Amino acid sequence: MKIAIISEHASPLAVAGGVDSGGQNIYVAHVARQLQRSGHQVDVFTRRDRALLPAISNMDGVRVIHVPAGPPLQLPKEQLLPYMGEFSDFLIGFFRRERTPYHVMHANFFMSGLAGLKVKRVLGVPLVTTFHALGRVRRVHQGSDDGFPDERFDIEDELVRHSDAIIAECPQDEADLVELYRADPVRIEIVPCGFDAEEFHPLNRDAARHALGWPRKAFIVLQLGRIVQRKGIDNVIRGVGVLKSQHGIDARLYVVGGNSDTPNEFATPEIARLRGVAREAGVEPATTFVGRRGRESLREFYSAANVFVTTPWYEPFGITPVEAMACGTPVIGANVGGIRFSVREGETGWLVPPRDPAALAMRLAALQRDPALARRMGEAGLARAQAEFTWSGVAESLQAIYGRVADVGTAPARSDSAQTLRSAAGGAAR
Numbered sequence: 355m356k357i358a359i360i361s362e363h364a365s366p367l368a369v370a371g372g373v374d375s376g377g378q379n380i381y382v383a384h385v386a387r388q389l390q391r392s393g394h395q396v397d398v399f400t401r402r403d404r405a406l407l408p409a410i411s412n413m414d415g416v417r418v419i420h421v422p423a424g425p426p427l428q429l430p431k432e433q434l435l436p437y438m439g440e441f442s443d444f445l446i447g448f449f450r451r452e453r454t455p456y457h458v459m460h461a462n463f464f465m466s467g468l469a470g471l472k473v474k475r476v477l478g479v480p481l482v483t484t485f486h487a488l489g490r491v492r493r494v495h496q497g498s499d500d501g502f503p504d505e506r507f508d509i510e511d512e513l514v515r516h517s518d519a520i521i522a523e524c525p526q527d528e529a530d531l532v533e534l535y536r537a538d539p540v541r542i543e544i545v546p547c548g549f550d551a552e553e554f555h556p557l558n559r560d561a562a563r564h565a566l567g568w569p570r571k572a573f574i575v576l577q578l579g580r581i582v583q584r585k586g587i588d589n590v591i592r593g594v595g596v597l598k599s600q601h602g603i604d605a606r607l608y609v610v611g612g613n614s615d616t617p618n619e620f621a622t623p624e625i626a627r628l629r630g631v632a633r634e635a636g637v638e639p640a641t642t643f644v645g646r647r648g649r650e651s652l653r654e655f656y657s658a659a660n661v662f663v664t665t666p667w668y669e670p671f672g673i674t675p676v677e678a679m680a681c682g683t684p685v686i687g688a689n690v691g692g693i694r695f696s697v698r699e700g701e702t703g704w705l706v707p708p709r710d711p712a713a714l715a716m717r718l719a720a721l722q723r724d725p726a727l728a729r730r731m732g733e734a735g736l737a738r739a740q741a742e743f744t745w746s747g748v749a750e751s752l753q754a755i756y757g758r759v760a761d762v763g764t765a766p767a768r769s770d771s772a773q774t775l776r777s778a779a780g781g782a783a784r
Contacts (some may be wrong), residue, residue, distance in 0.1 A: 357458055384748075388746055390416050401423050458760040483521065488670070558657070629641075684735060
């Protein structure tokens, strides 16, 4: 098949960890590479956000087309909706000039879906949509801090009605689509995010700590990902503070991410607030902001930590818990969204309320006091990641869905992966 992946604000070439550079960038990059390795022709369309970018870049055999829509500057995704008309017009012109027509489009995020809908109406190319986050869910959790207009809700409603298939990243995502958007469950497929075993695998902890310059015998808590308020990093800091004040356990917290390689309060303003939280919690000397790091070094961070913690307010899926499990590290995650599915309670780690530092501290204390339990959880997480969350498995499920909506080959009506995840979700929900 010839596949167009649309990702208006999240380029697969971007370094993850910035305000608007995270899970979606990783998802698009790995899905595109895996589909290309499977023999498909894959093009990724993303907005041109720098003046010196070429018209087309090559990413391991995948063409990345930089779409001229709006000024060639890095802009917050909340400011991009007015440029989606230019984006869709470019797509239509590009598609028409191609000698071989596209069999299917896969839109990522609602603005990409808006552009894809126009292409579908003009050229008839089938559209598959992954929302990655839903506007109505975001509004519940962010309220007036949500920078997107109410127009987003109508666009998402239209996408739910007119997409040929909708990808939900976890059972909670599917439930939100059905309950908040009246989506037809028959057109929803559950396909999770994944990890690359070449990129993420367990390393010797002592060796990883030596490479990072971390103390060999400390109890180390890792937080890794975008440094934005909804990720709940303040809750992790307060949890480490409660661990010290109420459990008598000293821990070191390393926070990896941000808009610059060196932790910078100007590039990443949220760091200033979080440093204040650390002071109030009495753990400022034990809290280290590392800065942004490249994908190639992240396995060292996961492997060096005793535990990976992520407690966002909401999370459609969350790739970082899967990456941590793939490195054999137990995970304590917020009992929300996709984390509720990827982390098996009491087996690969624990689930805690998203704004409850005392509950987090209690679970941290249990792991610190029982290294054998932590080791068993890490081993269970590794086995689960390898069995359920590989990018090759994700691509296999997606290409079956693409084939069905594009009427190419004999794809099953529903992917086996989706049925497996629904069955597993029943147990997870209980």
